[in-house]
Amino acid sequence: MAWLRSFWAGLPIEGRWLLAVVAVQTLGRGLTLPFTVIYLREVRGFELSVAGALMSLVAVAGFVITAPSGWLVDRYGARSVLLGGQSAMMIGSALLAFATDPWTAALALTLIGLNFGAALPAFNTLIAAVVDGDVRQRFFGIHFALMNVGIGAGGVVGGLFVDVDVPATFTTVYLAEAGAALVPIAVLLGPLRAVREHAGRAMGPRPATSGYRAILRQPAARWLAALTFTGVLVGYGQFQVGIPSYAREVAGASTDAIGIAYAVNTTMIVALQLPVLSRISGRRRVMIVMAGAWAGAWLLLGAAGLGPGTLVATAGLLAFMAVFAFGETLLQPTVPAITNDLATDDARGRYNAVNAAAFNGGAIAAPAVAGLLLGLDVAAAYVGLMVAGCLAVCAMALALERRIPPSANGVSPSNRLERGSFS
Known part of the structure; x- marks a missing residue:
């Protein structure tokens, strides 16, 4: 499609790196997303009520951290918040791979939820720092399509690989998810290390009217x-x-x-x-x-x-x-x-x-x-x-x-x- 080629050709190199991050990150997430409840219930042997309560921690932790994350993005930059979130994601996924008791699983899922709560305001802000106008709308749309490709492909691979009778297969996919989180960290520390300056943050003291x-x-x-x-x-x-x-x-x-x-x-x-x-x-x-x-x-x-x-x-x-x-x-x-x-x-x-x-x-x-x-x-x-x-x-x-x-x-x-x- 001509407009897609034009979009890609006009996209800053930072924007291309962001799309690459999305593809890898969501592929890793797709490996485990459909199977976490099954893992907790059938592999680790938790009661269904316990597994359900543990799963809710992801959404609750994400909701609690959202407002502080927005403030941190404006204070320290989206890149710094994303680095913290991806680090929490990596540690949480690695912990979940070996979570044989509910307390370890709770800590792991809370860390994963903290990343989700921080990632949405930080990543959207980072996108806005890189592209604007009509290109921004197209970027968000392509970002969404890539998310679905990554999660869908990861889900297919994970479904073919994991086996409830072989716990090691679940350990492997959660470690793979943790490894996938290293890619955004490397990109944020490397090619995207200067993105914060693109957002025009050197504006002097912020007005008092910019709070929630x-x-x-x-x-x-x-x-x-x-x-x-x-x-x-x-x-x-x-x-x-x-x-x-x-x-x-x-x-x-x-x-x-x-x-x-x-x-x-x-x-x-x-x-x-x-x-x-x-x-x-x-x-x-x-x-x-x-x-x-x-x-x-x-x-x-x-x-x-x-x-x-x-x-x-x-x-x-x-x-x-x-x-x-x-x-x-x-x-x-x-x-x-x-x-x-x-x-x-x-x-x-x-x-x-x-x-x-x-x-x-x-x-x-x-x-x-x-x-x-x-x-x-x-x-x-x-x-x-x-x-x-x-x-x-x-x-x-x-x-x-x-x-x-x-x-x-x-x-x-x-x-x-x-x-x-x-x-």
Whole structure:
């Protein structure tokens, strides 16, 4: 694609290194991501309730560290925070490889969660330091596609390699994940060691208005945080509990079908992200299209529950994942770009931290909501709530649009009236 070649040719060398880091890092993460609960339960022999509580530590630790991470990014630079996070990730993965008791596993998963909480505001800030404008939106989209490629490929390799009857196979993949964390550390200490200066940090004392309270007094920041929280609640947050539980217990889908459905989601993201990026450049109201696509996807999943155990149910599940993937390709290049277009250089880390906290909050709330409604056997109410949440995202996107400048909404003066867009 001509625009992709143009994007790559015009990308600073630091941007290319960042994309390489994403590819390696997510490949290592994919080796273990689908199998940690299985490892804790079937290899280390922890009770299911203990394993579930341990898994929650990742999200809780990430949420707790998000606000301090934003402050640290603005005080010491994104690169320093990323180095700390990757070090925690490396130590946590290595510990988990040998975690024969719950306390060691708890420490390991907490360290991994600290990295996740620090990585989102720090990495997004680092991207903003390297690229801007339309290139930034495209970068976030390609970054998301690479994440899915890496996690998907890592999951396939890990699935073929690990064996619950051979604990050493799990030890190997967790050590491999720890080793993968060394790559970002090496790049941050080497080719990216001067990136901090690219962010324009030599600006003298920061104004007192750049704290979290001042950011959250801005209507645009509040609407964007609310939109992110709701989007995760009805979107990504449902992938670990809500969607597989509905597919299995309500739609009666086989485990094979569920596995294929998740593969369909990843494949569609990889296939669609680049074409979508070429269409949304300079267009507005992309998030409204995303929310509409997700609402339609949830209706497809609801239809799958009307014929449990049938081919129709499986088809509905696969269609849900495909349509949902299309919405994901619209969301990922948009929200991080808007966040960084609104942010000032002296508070960019905290702007990204607010968005990361909203994301992590949605990720914590989503399993609880799904577990409550599906546990009460009110599947229709569950699907209805998800659809209503998608419609709420549409309303929030419209409210946000009225409170941000056109440039932050991806609209340049030359194409505000362009036809054939998603608006």
